[in-house]
Amino acid sequence: MQPSQQPPGLPALRDIVLVGGGHTHVGVLKRFAMKPEPGVRLTLICRDTHTPYSGMLPGYIAGHYRYDDVHIDLRRLAEYAGARFYSDEAIGIDHDARTVLCRSRPPVSYDVMSINIGSTPRMELVGGAGDHAIPVKPIHRFNDRWQTLLHRIEEHPGQTRVAVVGGGAGGVELLLAMQFRLGKELAARGRDPAELSFALYTRGESILPTHNARVQAHFRDTLVRRNVAVRTGTDIVEVAAGRLKDADDHWHDADEIVWVTNAGGAAWLRDTRLALDDDGFIQVDDTLRSPSDPRIFAAGDIASQIHHPREKAGVFAVRQGRPLADNLRAAVTGRPLTPYHPQAKWLALISTGDRHAVASRGGLCLAGNWVWRWKDSIDRRFMSRFMPQLNDLPSMPEGPAKPLGANRVPLDEAENDQAISAAAMRCGGCGAKVGASVLSRAIANLAPVAREEVLIGLHAPDDAAVVRVPPGKAMVHTVDFFRAFIDDPYVFGKVAANHALGDIFAMGAEAQTATAIATVPQGLEAKVEETVRQMMTGAVEVLNEAGCALVGGHTGEGSELALGFAVNGLVDEDMTEVLRKGGMRPGEVLILTKPLGTGTLFAAHARLAARGRWIDAALKNMCQSNRQAAACLREHGASACTDLTGFGLLGHLVEMTMPSGVDAELDLAALPILDGAEETAAAGILSSLQPANLRLRRAIHDQADWVEHPRYPLLFDPQTAGGLLASVPANRATDCLEALRALGYDRAAVIGRLEERSRKPTDEPTSIRLTV
Incomplete structure (x- = not known):
């Protein structure tokens, strides 16, 4: 059974809005999933559906992990927690109206809000950095650029100079992971890894300045052994195409520049009432609440605890999950908040890219392949709590719905009357x-x-x-x-x-x-x-x-x-421009303007069995208007048209072929399918409307031969805001497809053709032949 944040019959009384999908908010969602607060509704606002676990990101860059191994599916986790997931980006706060201002949607109301958006590279501090360097944050953009860089180096031989700016643990670890992965890829292609050269630039006199001398020495020796040029005491003050300039006016050549330094708070925070530190991070007290607005909390890298300043490290963000969840719960139920004191020392496990790692804590330094295996075990155990497989999320306790009086949210007289009325x-x-x-x-x-x-x-x-x-x-x-x-x-x-x-x-x-x-x-x-x-x-x-x-x-x-x-x-009035279902002619081809699969995907979403990015892509298609596609089809001589909705592709096609008196051939291999739809259909997760649509399967010629084909169930999949299905003269189909794709219908495809009718008498369904 799908977990629900609110027991049936109990209205939402207070809204907690979580801005950002960082590690702390992941922990908050998990805690509220396991112990919902009656009357309290959670909303997560996040630009990215999949958030990376920073501890495994270098391993992903090095090629040790797949994308899904290191990313938490926020849409799935929010659904599990009964929280609303809003795919958007916060750009401001209206403190008086108590709303979060978003980039591309209406403001979102909150009673209590928490911010966990991580840090932002302050590229504006160095001229040209924003135009010519790749910032490691936000991580989703870095991943896109990394994939582009990986492809370019793999496919275009020649000397490539890579510069990493930032000598902290993040910069060193990232450089070594990139070097390992790129070198391995070149060697696999029979090329010399020496085509690549790496240089590390840091303004400090030593690398990893927050770690002990033994850890620094280990990584210094590793960089030397791996032929990385280390430029300590080098402050980069300007970046141009293919080069960097230091404070002594010396230029350094670099074909690719990765930026892992000068992080601060997001620029939009400066226009809020929130107290910020010198780097733009949100100041919070011991309860993780802003001293300038008691309704707003912050955690993770974006937060700066006034009385307990700490290095920006993932370990603190993870450990803040429980105290933040407890204090958010207390804030909406009128109970006292509990202070959180971060530890003074913490264990850091830093990898060298090649399945080797170093453990650092205070004066401790342990190194070896076994440390990497230890780190890998810890990271995988953490991720197993949030992985996108359905069975990895523990079942939420079930029980009878709590009565209205069970909620702990304090209400004023008017709210109490409304709540009683709503539940009655x-x-x-x-x-x-x-x-x-x-x-x-x-x-x-x-x-x-x-x-x-x-x-x-x-x-x-x-x-x-x-x-x-x-x-x-x-x-x-x-x-x-x-x-x-x-x-x-x-x-x-x-x-x-x-x-x-x-x-x-x-x-x-x-x-x-x-x-x-x-x-x-x-x-x-x-x-x-x-x-x-x-x-x-x-x-x-x-x-x-x-x-x-x-x-x-x-x-x-x-x-x-x-x-x-x-x-x-x-x-x-003369009806000459009207497109009806019954105008198909033999010899024409069938064009479908959008991919299939919304029925099975949202059935899977309700069962926590769909990946968040599959749902994102489906919603993007569902929000795309058919207006321009319809005009394009008419311009290219369409003789009949319908929009795909609840009857699915086969049902709507039969609705067209019957009055037209034609048969059709469908190419299953040509059908555009939404990402994930084949997987969810193969798992037997289908819409509740599917059985009714299956009744038309008798229209399929030799249908028994096709029932095991992986795309067969998708012929009956009910669509919401689906694409247009039209018949177009064969000699105009290529031009029509090109025009549709130019208008943004990227998945438009020719999926079949029309033939003379073969079945008699006329009250029998027309024949739909399948092919691949």
Whole structure:
């Protein structure tokens, strides 16, 4: 059973928002997963779905680990913890409104917030560094650049000079890992590893300055033995293309420059009220709370404990997980906070790239291959607690739902009345509407696109909207409605609007107006308002982009979040531009504009069996409008078109071939498939709609021969906001695909062709032949 942060029937009373997916917040999520706080809802805002474990990153660079070995799947972990995962980046704080400002979504409300975003390279301190050097942080960008560098060196022979700026443990360890991996790759290709030369630059007089002399000596000897040029006492003050300049005006040649120094706090923190230290890190007291805003906590590298300054090291971030979780819980339940005192000495295990490592703690120095094995064991044990395999996440204790009185969140009189009302039996009929004041506040800042045909709409709300039909136009009507399948109301709003618009675009119509119908779970007025605001902001962004005016709607209470739209479109009265399902002709080819697999992927997501990046890619496709694709298909002579939704590819194809009187051949190998969909389908994780769609399998010629093919189940996979399926003249298909891909439909493909009908009588299903 999927864990749930809130027992059924208990509304969210307080919001804890976690900004950033660092090691400390990973620990917080795990602790709340194992012991939920009734009435408390967690939201994680993070740009990256997969966060690397810093202790294993050098091993990944060296080639000892795969990507998934060293990355924690935050979307999966958040789902396990019952937390909402918002894929975005914080760029500010509105302390008065208690909201986190985000780069590409509406502000997110919080009652208590924690920041764990790591440090940021201060490239602006050195001229040209931002343009010509590769910063090791943020790590996701470094990984992209590392993969590019790895490919370039592997594929293009010749002398390459690599410079690493930063002589701390991070810089030395990274350099040795890069050297080991690149040398190994060159040797595997029969090339001389001596093509590569490495140099380390540090302004200090010694490398690893925070470690003891024996550790420093060991790494100094290792660098010499590995022919690395070490430039101590060298302060780099300028970077240009292919070279670096030191403080003595000497230039040093380098083809690749990696930056592992001058880290500080993110620039946006300077515009908040938070107290920062000289490097821009958030100052916190012994409870990890900001002294300048008692609602905000910070941990990990971004935090600087006022009374216990420490080196930036992953060990502190990991160990802050428990005290931070406890203090966040205490902050929303009105209990005293507990101080956290970090240890004065800690064990550091530093690798040399070649499965050899050094243990450093105070005056201790132990080295050997056995130390690397020890480190590997510790790291793997840590990661096993958060790995993306379903069975690696321990089962959450199950039990009866706690009553409202079991929550420990202190409420004022108005909130208490709202909470009791939300948990009690609700009225039906019009009594189930969301309150007018809540709704008006939630939609106050929506700005639907203006259309001159809208005579009465949201700009002057009345009992109903009044819309004029332009002369010479006919109306196209459609409606779609479904419950939320993800925990992000903003993204859900975008997907729901795209899904509803799909029918309009598939018929070649112009979207004109839409009315919304939504159900929202009961709860405190502020929480309901926030949900409606997030969801309708996402929806209106999509509607506006399509030129479709939101003119009204209805919002009521329900057990689950759900959203739908009745959409009106316009076509020419003579119907010459209308694309219908029944216009297919033999000899034409079938084009699909988006990949398949949303049904199985989100079924797997609900069971914690889908990787976060698979869900990211699926949502990106679902948020892509079909408007431009529809216009492109018409321009290239499409004779029939439909959008793929709940009936799946085969169901919609039969809907087209039957009235067209044609048969079809589908090439399973040509089907565009979302990443992960084949894996989840092969595991038997399928949508609840799949059995109903399977009834059409009799349309498949020799279907018994294909049931074991890995892509066979995906023929019946129900799609949400799926792509367009169209028939196009064969001689125009290549140009059509090129145009679609230029518009951003990167996975558009020819998936089959149409043939003369073979089956008689006409009431029998048309024949769908499969091939590879």
